[in-house]
Amino acid sequence: MRQVQKEDSEQKSPAKRFLFILGLFVATVYIILGLLILLKKDFLPGLNGPFRSVFGGVLIFYALFRLSRIVQNRSQER
Numbered sequence: 770m771r772q773v774q775k776e777d778s779e780q781k782s783p784a785k786r787f788l789f790i791l792g793l794f795v796a797t798v799y800i801i802l803g804l805l806i807l808l809k810k811d812f813l814p815g816l817n818g819p820f821r822s823v824f825g826g827v828l829i830f831y832a833l834f835r836l837s838r839i840v841q842n843r844s845q846e847r
Contacts, residue, residue, distance in 0.1 A: 785846075789839065796835040803828030 805812045807825035816824060 789843065792835060792839045796832045796839070799828050799832035799835070803832065 803825045805825075806816065806821060806828065813821075
């Protein structure tokens with residue numbers, strides 16, 4: 770019972786919680802944007818050929834990197 774009370778009393782500040790949710794949202798947007806660039810040829814028609822594939826892949830890789838940093842930071846805080 771005391772551990773439950775201790776965990777409840779050590780809640781994150783609203784600013785940290787907001788930054789965590791914002792980080793998840795931005796990473797999700799990068800993944801969706803990368804997938805759209807890779808899979809839909811009529812999305813951003815100015816991007817052609819290998820640049821399109823590289824740019825979409827870099828966006829997805831960057832999103833996964835951000836997600837790993839978010840998870841790493843969250844596990845260090847606990």
